[in-house]
Amino acid sequence: MKAIVYDRYGPPEVLRLEEVELPGAGPGEVRVRVRAASVTTADWRLRASAFPGVLWLPGRLMTGLFRPKNRVLGLDFAGEVDAVGDGVSRFATGDRVFGFAGKGAHAEYLVMPEAGAIAATPEDLSDPEAAALPFGALSALVFLRDYAGLLPGQSVAVVGASGGVGAYAVQVARALGARVTGIASAGSRGFVLGLGAERFVDYGVEDFTFGAERYDLVLDTVGATDFSRARRVLAPSGLFLPLNFGLREIVQSLRTRLRSGPRVTIGVSGDTAADLEALKTMIADGQLRPVIDSIYPLGRIAEAHAHVETRHRRGAVVISPV
Ligand SMILES: NC(=O)c1ccc[n+]([C@@H]2O[C@H](COP(=O)([O-])OP(=O)(O)OC[C@H]3O[C@@H](n4cnc5c(N)ncnc54)[C@H](OP(=O)(O)O)[C@@H]3O)[C@@H](O)[C@H]2O)c1
Secondary structure (H helix, E strand, C coil): CEEEECCCCCCHHHCEEEECCCCCCCCCEEEEEEEEEEECHHHHHHHHCCCCHHHHHHHHHHHCCCCCCCCECCCEEEEEEEEECCCCCCCCCCCEEEEECCCCCCECEEEEECCCEEEECCCCCCHHHHHCCHHHHHHHHHHHHHHCCCCCCCEEEEECCCCCCHHHHHHHHHHCCCEEEEEECHHHHHHHHHCCCCEEEECCCCCHHHCCCCEEEEEECCCCCCHHHHHHHEEEEEEEEECCCCHHHHHHHHHHHCCCCCEECCCCCCCCHHHHHHHHHHHHCCCCCCCEEEEECHHHHHHHHHHHHCCCCCCEEEECCC
């Protein structure tokens, strides 16, 4: 089968299309014929070994100290089940599925456990639309619902509201009943308001941390602010939740837990089939829709990576057909 592989960390040009062995589905596993996959921030960080701050060494130890252990990137996918291993009961050959494999989706086929983050694709979604969801929407769901415990009526500022996670964070926060202020550049105003934000702040002309609005939650998806600035606009029991964190945020999260006032929480996203089902319910209820920035053919994977690395996009960057 064809796959995009890389054997050293570096710029998008380290990626190349290669013929590799077709994997088989072992016991409890499904093999998926991938029809679309997204290129996420995690893909470029893994490819470039660009882990923020103190996470560089642990990241490098996990992914391969001298060269990448896993040669095929690609976290999210959509396609159809092509083979099932012994004991598989949730899926059958021909089922349309989407999910979060964590690796290997930038290839014609991938294998993953049926107990993993994989679910039936909603009938009314195309494969590129389904592949645009898992990374951004699962991150948004886990951070807003689980880490922040966002409640109806609360006020949230989403920094990077048009990006890979941000475009879903605006929608999920609204679905949880919150009032959303989206922060991005001027060109994204209509897009972010269209996702359901009540207010929009153009970071090019205004620093929202000097605004009059008070927030129960500041979700920073970009690393554009920090706790010392966010706390100016946080309610007394408000929370600063950065998706990118370093030693400073780790210490702040421990310190702020011990005293009253605004807190910092850090965490990593989760990926479960149950949460994919929760996203499907939001889609069926009209609260969530896939957001696609652009679609690239597999042969232009380096361009797709370079685009994601700019940190200026609206929703997901998808490769299709794979
Ligand atoms: N901890 C975890 O488990 C976890 C999970 C998922 C993601 N992450 C991390 O979270 C980050 C977010 O990923 P992503 O895919 O959403 O990133 P992204 O798509 O690159 O974010 C782009 C967004 O950031 C905005 N932006 C750029 N510069 C800005 C600035 N100075 N101020 C405010 N907004 C700015 C862009 O708006 P304009 O285009 O309008 O400028 C756009 O809305 C990544 O670093 C990723 O590694 C962590």
